Amino acid sequence: MNAAATPPLLEARDLSRLFPVRSSGGLFRARQMQRAVDRVSLSIRAGEVLALVGESGSGKTTLGRMLLGLTAPSEGVILYKGMDIAAQSGEAARNFRREVQVVFQDTGGSLNPRRTIGQSVALPLTYHRGLERGAASAEVDALLDQVGLPPAHFRHRLPHELSGGQRQRVGIARALASNPALIIADEPVSALDVSVRAQILRLMFDLQRERRLSYLFITHDLGVVRAMADRVMVMHQGRVVESGDADAVLNAPRDAYTQRLLAATPVPDPSRQRNPH
Amino acid sequence: MSEVTLTPDAVPAVGTPFRNAGFRRRLLRRPTTVLALAFLLLLFGLAVCAPLVTAYDPLGGGDSALLEPLSPGHWLGTDDLGRDIWARVVHGTRISLTVGVMSALCAVVVGVIAGALAGYFGGWLDALLMRIAEFFQTLPRFVVALIMIALFGTSVLKMIVVIAALSWPQLARVVRASVAALAQSQFVDAARVAGMGHGAIIVREILPNAAAPIIVLGSLDIAMAILIEASLSFFGLGDPNHVSWGAMLNDAQQYLRSAWWMSAFPGLAIALTVLSFNIVGDALNDALNPRGNSK
Amino acid sequence: MSKGEPLLDVRGLSVDIRQGATALRVVNELSLTVRRGEAVGLVGESGSGKSMTAFAVMNLFPSPLARVAAGQVLLEGRDLAQMAPAELRATRGARVGMVFQDPTSYLDPLMPVGRQIAEPLRAHGRTEGLEARVLELLDLMELPNAARVARQYPHELSGGMRQRILIATALAMQPALLIADEPTTALDVTVQAGILKLLMRLRRELDLGVLLITHDLAVVAETCQRVNVMYAGQVVESNEVGPLFAAPRHPYTQGLLASILSPHSRAHSLFSIPGSVPIAGQWPGGCRFHPRCPIIRAGLCDTSAPALQARGSGADRCHLSGEPMAADAWRRNEATSP
Numbered sequence: 001m002n003a004a005a006t007p008p009l010l011e012a013r014d015l016s017r018l019f020p021v022r023s024s025g026g027l028f029r030a031r032q033m034q035r036a037v038d039r040v041s042l043s044i045r046a047g048e049v050l051a052l053v054g055e056s057g058s059g060k061t062t063l064g065r066m067l068l069g070l071t072a073p074s075e076g077v078i079l080y081k082g083m084d085i086a087a088q089s090g091e092a093a094r095n096f097r098r099e100v101q102v103v104f105q106d107t108g109g110s111l112n113p114r115r116t117i118g119q120s121v122a123l124p125l126t127y128h129r130g131l132e133r134g135a136a137s138a139e140v141d142a143l144l145d146q147v148g149l150p151p152a153h154f155r156h157r158l159p160h161e162l163s164g165g166q167r168q169r170v171g172i173a174r175a176l177a178s179n180p181a182l183i184i185a186d187e188p189v190s191a192l193d194v195s196v197r198a199q200i201l202r203l204m205f206d207l208q209r210e211r212r213l214s215y216l217f218i219t220h221d222l223g224v225v226r227a228m229a230d231r232v233m234v235m236h237q238g239r240v241v242e243s244g245d246a247d248a249v250l251n252a253p254r255d256a257y258t259q260r261l262l263a264a265t266p267v268p269d270p271s272r273q274r275n276p277h
Numbered sequence: 278m279s280e281v282t283l284t285p286d287a288v289p290a291v292g293t294p295f296r297n298a299g300f301r302r303r304l305l306r307r308p309t310t311v312l313a314l315a316f317l318l319l320l321f322g323l324a325v326c327a328p329l330v331t332a333y334d335p336l337g338g339g340d341s342a343l344l345e346p347l348s349p350g351h352w353l354g355t356d357d358l359g360r361d362i363w364a365r366v367v368h369g370t371r372i373s374l375t376v377g378v379m380s381a382l383c384a385v386v387v388g389v390i391a392g393a394l395a396g397y398f399g400g401w402l403d404a405l406l407m408r409i410a411e412f413f414q415t416l417p418r419f420v421v422a423l424i425m426i427a428l429f430g431t432s433v434l435k436m437i438v439v440i441a442a443l444s445w446p447q448l449a450r451v452v453r454a455s456v457a458a459l460a461q462s463q464f465v466d467a468a469r470v471a472g473m474g475h476g477a478i479i480v481r482e483i484l485p486n487a488a489a490p491i492i493v494l495g496s497l498d499i500a501m502a503i504l505i506e507a508s509l510s511f512f513g514l515g516d517p518n519h520v521s522w523g524a525m526l527n528d529a530q531q532y533l534r535s536a537w538w539m540s541a542f543p544g545l546a547i548a549l550t551v552l553s554f555n556i557v558g559d560a561l562n563d564a565l566n567p568r569g570n571s572k
Numbered sequence: 573m574s575k576g577e578p579l580l581d582v583r584g585l586s587v588d589i590r591q592g593a594t595a596l597r598v599v600n601e602l603s604l605t606v607r608r609g610e611a612v613g614l615v616g617e618s619g620s621g622k623s624m625t626a627f628a629v630m631n632l633f634p635s636p637l638a639r640v641a642a643g644q645v646l647l648e649g650r651d652l653a654q655m656a657p658a659e660l661r662a663t664r665g666a667r668v669g670m671v672f673q674d675p676t677s678y679l680d681p682l683m684p685v686g687r688q689i690a691e692p693l694r695a696h697g698r699t700e701g702l703e704a705r706v707l708e709l710l711d712l713m714e715l716p717n718a719a720r721v722a723r724q725y726p727h728e729l730s731g732g733m734r735q736r737i738l739i740a741t742a743l744a745m746q747p748a749l750l751i752a753d754e755p756t757t758a759l760d761v762t763v764q765a766g767i768l769k770l771l772m773r774l775r776r777e778l779d780l781g782v783l784l785i786t787h788d789l790a791v792v793a794e795t796c797q798r799v800n801v802m803y804a805g806q807v808v809e810s811n812e813v814g815p816l817f818a819a820p821r822h823p824y825t826q827g828l829l830a831s832i833l834s835p836h837s838r839a840h841s842l843f844s845i846p847g848s849v850p851i852a853g854q855w856p857g858g859c860r861f862h863p864r865c866p867i868i869r870a871g872l873c874d875t876s877a878p879a880l881q882a883r884g885s886g887a888d889r890c891h892l893s894g895e896p897m898a899a900d901a902w903r904r905n906e907a908t909s910p
Binding site (some may be wrong): 055174201228267269270 | 731733761764765768787788791793796813814817826832833834835837838839842849892
Binding site for chain 2 (some may be wrong): 065068069070094097098100101102104106109110111112113114124126135171174177178277
């Protein structure tokens with residue numbers, strides 16, 4: 001793997017997010033700060049899939065929000081294509097916004113319930129690519145086709161009329177609308193039925209190949225990591241405890257927490273039970 | 278791939294209040310609501326066509342008999358100055374509805390702007406706006422209106438301004454709560470990532486989803502405004518150039534027993550109008566939040 | 573109740589949801605059994621009707637529109653569906669307990685957890701020895717410092733601890749049957765492992781019958797002795813875990829197992845069952861799985877609904893499962909499709 005040849009697409013250095021502990025502090029005492037994300041560094045190259053693994057409280061969601069520019073970091077710097085996104089203004093900042101997109105976990109909540117599918121997917125087209133109605137409309141159809149939702153049928157539907165898997169496809173179509181280079185997917189399949197998960201992951205894989213996308217998968221599901229990721233970072237209480245090649249880390253974890261995570265994951269094979277019942 | 282499978286999901290909590298299949302049905306479910314709506318429609322009709330349905334000048338000037346009871350010539354009788362009560366009641370709707378609707382509208386505009394800004398941005402802006410709102414809210418509405426009008430004189434415009442200034446805080450607080458909750462939604466995050474600016478997000482993504490309580494409070498505010506206007510007029514602080522039900526009640530004080538029609542009809546008008554707006558507001562609340570769904 | 577009789581015996585259960593003048597059938601003639609000391613899994617995706625089945629056992633539906641339309645629910649030999657309300661109330665909590673998915677919403681935020689665990693005891697008329705029993709239960713749940721925990725409020729406890737409180741509440745009256753509806757879905761995976769271990773330990777020590785409802789086949793593999801797979805309101809396959817995982821007979825079960833992300837799955841070779849689960853009211857005629865089935869035989873599968881047939885240690889609902897080619901329905905399809 002040519003490591004030094006291409007500069008990373010997205011890079012984070014010593015990223016931290018602090019928040020005040022509620023019970024501390026008062027009128028004259030300083031509040032104590034807790035680190036939801038504690039000095040995390042990472043990098044993603046073009047075409048690469050990085051997985052961020054952790055349980056609740058690990059800070060992975062907060063980290064994802066910082067990388068999307070939705071939450072400001074308390075410390076550290078985020079570089080997109082070599083430029084500090086906090087320092088950017090105007091053109092550069094807009095480029096970052098356009099090229100880094102998101103797919104959320106909660107398919108019900110990530111789509112405005114009052115907007116039709118077509119309108120939701122068209123949002124980035126209007127705001128990021130400045131397309132007019134007619135051109136946007138054609139593009140929306142193309143995107144819906146690409147994710148496996150026949151436009152004629154789905155354009156005018158409202159989110160609550162679709163199943164979870166279908167809504168997730170819409171989320172993916174919306175993420176693709178601005179022609180991103182990197183998609184951050186926060187638990188994209190956790191809320192879906194088992195038989196639908198493979199469909200969505202397969203779709204994301206195909207899209208990645210076609211468009212040379214990078215992915216940052218934020219997940220707690222090691223199965224997703226094994227299936228999709230090139231590299232993995234394991235987070236625990238705001239810190240990265242282990243990182244490296246996905247197969248290597250999951251087959252031979254060195255950190256105690258990673259080992260615990262692997263041991264706790266149920267295996268669908270009754271003959272290989274560690275806890276005899 | 279892809280047949281459509283429509284999931285049997287329940288009606289969404291934050292949703293499309295009007296496109297909701299059951300909205301009209303739920304709204305018109307109770308007969309009282311239908312009656313109230315019909316009454317209000319009638320009222321608007323009368324306000325618009327006032328000169329057409331009345332034969333006499335409400336401000337008097339004719340030579341009808343004084344204190345004449347109900348008769349074919351004067352449907353609702355005449356008052357102590359010989360003015361036709363029916364004409365005065367009908368013309369009175371204009372002032373009541375104008376003040377009621379306009380002040381509620383102004384209160385909604387100010388309240389929505391303040392509440393949306395406070396709820397979306399939080400921080401010092403929120404603190405500032407809410408302190409201002411709280412200040413206005415602690416003032417007893419009617420007493421302050423009384424003082425303001427007494428100090429600055431009276432006119433329809435001044436009444437609208439004063440009443441609106443006293444009504445906006447409650448709306449602002451409700452809007453702030455709705456907006457603050459919705460601003461945490463993932464679809465708002467998604468809109469930001471999709472490139473929408475703050476203003477666009479507030480106007481196009483958040484407010485439409487917060488419309489329900491605004492509509493309900495707005496209609497209740499209309500009722501309250503009409504009541505305040507009537508009260509001010511009763512105390513002689515209304516606009517003397519316009520006919521007002523409250524002023525009519527003031528005039529009728531001495532004749533409560535001898536000419537009951539002078540007080541009964543304007544009183545009835547006020548009561549029914551306020552009641553109708555309250556009923557409609559209540560029904561809108563039920564219709565927009567089916568089965569107590571609210572997020 | 574004799575030794576051989578099952579603790580829970582559901583026969584031909586059908587559940588309807590009233591919609592105006594019509595009724596929507598969401599569970600159709602379902603039968604299953606649970607014995608003492610046995611953990612039985614009920615597996616299905618959303619829309620399969622598995623949660624409705626769980627609610628039906630206790631006749632405790634979240635919506636007043638749902639009701640048991642047909643069938644029997646025999647708990648220790650007595651039919652719950654026919655019981656008078658007073659008797660049913662006496663049975664709930666005392667003979668059967670239930671644990672739900674999200675512990676936070678089932679705990680009163682304003683009451684210390686110790687009091688909440690004691691609620692079923694009070695409800696069934698017990699007035700003495702409550703505190704001792706609560707501490708005993710907290711110990712059983714492996715919660716250290718039981719006296720202190722009993723005084724705490726739900727928000728002071730972690731998700732895993734809250735779920736243990738719920739389990740303690742469900743077991744307060746020493747029921748014979750525990751129904752757990754997705755008990756670990758909302759929890760972190762490390763916490764999940766702990767809760768599942770606890771449930772299995774309780775099963776062994778208390779000779780508890782457990783009906784575990786879940787969408788996660790891996791959880792079933794780790795914890796259950798027998799499993800029923802539901803699809804579109806019916807059980808399509810049931811068997812002991814070992815044989816079911818090793819040699820699933822129904823094409824849906826085979827597909828479900830094949831689409832689980834295992835340590836060997838890679839993105840380019842992920843398998844998924846084409847199409848999607850039909851919703852209640854739009855179930856296909858004939859075999860409900862036929863539109864998605866790779867080995868469908870025209871004229872049979874699309875017209876005639878298969879019955880649940882016993883085969884070996886289990887049963888399945890497929891016309892063709894006896895035939896050799898059905899043992900590997902999907903790969904066969906993939907080999908022949910373009």
